[in-house]
Amino acid sequence: MATAFMLAHPYGIPRVMCSFAFETREQDPSQTDDGVLISSEIDDNGTCNNGYLCEHRWRQIFSMVEFRNVVEGTKVKNWWSNNDQQIAFSRSMGFVSFTSWGDLNENLYTNLPWNLL
Incomplete structure (x- = not known):
């Protein structure tokens, strides 16, 4: 939800990154015998492998990047909050x-x- 808000709100410069899924604190990212990191690769089903998550490819994140591109340069209007999350x-x-x-x-x-509804 934080990433979606970051992309929806015009403040700052957003960064969406790919991450590695660690299973233990001692685990290193996938690497060769020489210690060179192995990049993520995209499987046929569109997901990442080699231990990477590739959040930037998730539909929800990709859609919010598109939202940000469409509304770029515009201000926040019609702010509503119930003061309870x-x-x-x-x-x-x-x-x-x-x-x-x-x-x-x-x-x-x-x-x-109205014609968009």
């Missing part, structure tokens, strides 16, 4: 809502044109 806001042709618990059951102004 639920927020929503619009940016030009985009609208997002976040909740860390339960349903978000509110009538919210999205600023989206």
Whole structure:
């Protein structure tokens, strides 16, 4: 959820990185006998291998990158918060809502044109 918010909000310069899935504290990333890191490779099903997670390829993250590109250069409008871990806001042709618990059951102004609904 934090990555999605980072991509939805216009503050700063976002970075989405691929990571390695460690199973123990002592585990090293995949490497050759010479100690050279082995890069991730993409399987036929679109997932990474060699111990990498490739979060940047996850549908949710990829979609939020697309959202950020569409609303680039626009300001946050229609900010809503219930002050209890639920927020929503619009940016030009985009609208997002976040909740860390339960349903978000509110009538919210999205600023989206009716013909897109």
